[in-house]
Amino acid sequence: MVRDVVIALRELRNQFGATVVHDNLDLDVYRGEVLGVVGGSGTGKSVLLRCIAGLRPPQGGRIEIFGKDALNCSEAERRAIDQRMGVMFQDGALFSSLTVRENVEVPMRTLQGLDAGMRRELADLKISMSGLPYAAGDKYPSELSGGMRKRAGLARALALDPEIVFLDEPTAGLDPIGASAFDELIRALSETLGLTVFLVTHDLDTLHATCDRIAVLAEKRVLYTGTMADMLTIEHPWVHEYFHGPRARAAVETQERTG
Amino acid sequence: MVTGALNVRNLQEATPQLRQIEDAGDTQLDMSQLEALDTAGAYMLQKLRLKVEARGAEFQFVNLKPDHEALIERVALAMPRPDPVSTSRLSVTDLLERLGRGVAGAGMFLVELIAMLGLFLARLAYLLRHPSEFRMTALVHHCDQVGWKAVPIVALMGFLIGVVLAFQGSVQLRQFGAEIFVVDLIAISILRELGILLTAIIVAGRTASSFTAAIGSMKMREEIDAMRTLAIDPATALFVPRILALLITLPILGAIANVMGLFGGAMMAWIELGISPGMFMTRLLEDTSLDHVIVGFVKAPVFAMIIGVIGCHAGMQVGGNAESLGAQTSAAVVRAIFMVIVADALFSVFFAIMGI
Numbered sequence A: 001m002v003r004d005v006v007i008a009l010r011e012l013r014n015q016f017g018a019t020v021v022h023d024n025l026d027l028d029v030y031r032g033e034v035l036g037v038v039g040g041s042g043t044g045k046s047v048l049l050r051c052i053a054g055l056r057p058p059q060g061g062r063i064e065i066f067g068k069d070a071l072n073c074s075e076a077e078r079r080a081i082d083q084r085m086g087v088m089f090q091d092g093a094l095f096s097s098l099t100v101r102e103n104v105e106v107p108m109r110t111l112q113g114l115d116a117g118m119r120r121e122l123a124d125l126k127i128s129m130s131g132l133p134y135a136a137g138d139k140y141p142s143e144l145s146g147g148m149r150k151r152a153g154l155a156r157a158l159a160l161d162p163e164i165v166f167l168d169e170p171t172a173g174l175d176p177i178g179a180s181a182f183d184e185l186i187r188a189l190s191e192t193l194g195l196t197v198f199l200v201t202h203d204l205d206t207l208h209a210t211c212d213r214i215a216v217l218a219e220k221r222v223l224y225t226g227t228m229a230d231m232l233t234i235e236h237p238w239v240h241e242y243f244h245g246p247r248a249r250a251a252v253e254t255q256e257r258t259g
Numbered sequence B: 001m002v003t004g005a006l007n008v009r010n011l012q013e014a015t016p017q018l019r020q021i022e023d024a025g026d027t028q029l030d031m032s033q034l035e036a037l038d039t040a041g042a043y044m045l046q047k048l049r050l051k052v053e054a055r056g057a058e059f060q061f062v063n064l065k066p067d068h069e070a071l072i073e074r075v076a077l078a079m080p081r082p083d084p085v086s087t088s089r090l091s092v093t094d095l096l097e098r099l100g101r102g103v104a105g106a107g108m109f110l111v112e113l114i115a116m117l118g119l120f121l122a123r124l125a126y127l128l129r130h131p132s133e134f135r136m137t138a139l140v141h142h143c144d145q146v147g148w149k150a151v152p153i154v155a156l157m158g159f160l161i162g163v164v165l166a167f168q169g170s171v172q173l174r175q176f177g178a179e180i181f182v183v184d185l186i187a188i189s190i191l192r193e194l195g196i197l198l199t200a201i202i203v204a205g206r207t208a209s210s211f212t213a214a215i216g217s218m219k220m221r222e223e224i225d226a227m228r229t230l231a232i233d234p235a236t237a238l239f240v241p242r243i244l245a246l247l248i249t250l251p252i253l254g255a256i257a258n259v260m261g262l263f264g265g266a267m268m269a270w271i272e273l274g275i276s277p278g279m280f281m282t283r284l285l286e287d288t289s290l291d292h293v294i295v296g297f298v299k300a301p302v303f304a305m306i307i308g309v310i311g312c313h314a315g316m317q318v319g320g321n322a323e324s325l326g327a328q329t330s331a332a333v334v335r336a337i338f339m340v341i342v343a344d345a346l347f348s349v350f351f352a353i354m355g356i
Helices: A045-054 A075-083 A101-106 A118-131 A134-138 A145-157 A176-193 A204-210 A228-233 A235-242 A245-256 B013-023 B040-052 B067-077 B092-129 B136-146 B148-174 B179-220 B223-227 B233-271 B277-287 B290-316 B322-354
Strands: A003-017 A019-030 A036-041 A060-065 A085-088 A163-170 A198-202 A215-219 A222-225 B004-006 B026-029 B032-035 B057-063
Touching: A003 A045, A003 A118, A003 A198, A003 B322, A019 A045, A019 A060, A019 A198, A019 A222, A036 A045, A036 A176, A036 A204, A045 A222, A060 A075, A060 B136, A085 A145, A085 A235, A101 A118, A101 A134, A101 A145, A101 B223, A118 A134, A118 A145, A118 A163, A118 A222, A134 B277, A163 A235, A176 A198, A176 A204, A176 B067, A198 B223, A204 A245, A215 A235, A222 A228, A228 A235, A228 B233, A235 A245, B004 B067, B013 B040, B032 B040, B092 B233, B092 B290, B092 B322, B136 B148, B136 B179, B136 B277, B148 B179, B179 B223, B179 B233, B179 B277, B179 B290, B223 B233, B233 B277, B233 B290, B290 B322
Parallel strands: A036 A198, A036 A215, A085 A163, A163 A198, B004 B032, B026 B057
Antiparallel strands: A003 A019, A003 A060, A215 A222
């Protein structure tokens, strides 16, 4: 089966001053998959996410999204691409002066012909689908807990039913129960909405519970991609340490217990 | 029969079509021609189903694709259920309550400021007895920040005030042929009131905000709690050096403003009225009582105290988020300037009664 590639990165290069973060980085993301990106601190996981999301132009290479060259396209084309993608930032990055519902409505305002009543109803739906109680819609971000802010951030990222969602450390800072609930939410949404999910994480439990495929960032490029089972067989010292360390073993055991 | 796509982009166009179905009786909606569906479309369909079923009629989707069915089920599970809202109108008692809370809040604020002043004085007294714990480096640093770096703006402000006073005064006094009194006008108004007051206002804008921002961001990142757990007293480490730096530098800045004001006034008097600097000097020394200078400088430490205490207090009020930091910073400036002006007015009344 030939799988539909939605994001293709070729020979990507990123550097800050003299520090090269990515060099000759290639990566394909397929439609409908949940791709987990892992790597040690400072390997540029978030930089990669920001590059694809269009927040940071890379120093070299190509980025193709939905088959279009995302770096050399007109502003209108870029906007069209952006409307088909949603980003959830680490702490939600909600607009602090707006309520949660207004935050979710923000992307909908860019669409013509969606009246205020419909916007409100759809925002309430997204809030509820992200697992927040109805009353959360009227609250301001500062009144929510970290986990609820992440869910609200996800609701805003999903506002326009994007095809690709980028999640930056979705479970960082959540308690284990909240984190596994968030994992389930990501899994359920990606299945029912047919979402492609690009998620950056350090959380081995999230990798086990949600990801179809894992990409390992090391030595300035994507060193390996494959399923969790593939990762366990890789001999590279860092990858081996990552997936066989004490925390990894605990995560595997949890996964086996819960099935 | 629903055809084509039903998604967030064409929802508005599809609405009339779905409205028609709403009023029909038992409905079987043929979904075989539906090509694309997103959550917004699924929401519309689910709403339609609920409406039809609420009238007691039958409703069924036929030939629904499995993935569309899954999506509709998912949306059906997540249909928002509004909590009953209590619609209460604002009554007179609510307004009275709000007023009462406002007054009580203002009272509490004053009490907290006095507590902060007390804390500062207590720690200062403690440090006088234990000079080894005093943070000299911090004091020098803050003197540099608060005093030295404010010199250019304060000097320029003083100079311009002198110029403006001389110019405005000369226009009026020339009508009476009393040009020479412009010296008294400038000297008294600058030395007694404007020099110190305007310096205090500029310092309030510069320094109260920076105290609040510095202490507030430390509070926000739990650095102040960390200090407490390490047995470092935040008042000794943060408040005393800052407020003391203000106490030392504000009178100096006031003096600079006074001198520059007189200089600017003298220059303008020379250009505009032909009063030579020598004559200005003689008139200044002969006719201007030293009382005016003393009255001016007595106020400086009080203003310094007000600015420092308000800035530090607002910093400690910052909560866990960035909005409260911004809100407290601007509130600190407004409060500091307001309180400086109130204090100045009280001083004026006091000196008038004392006949100084």
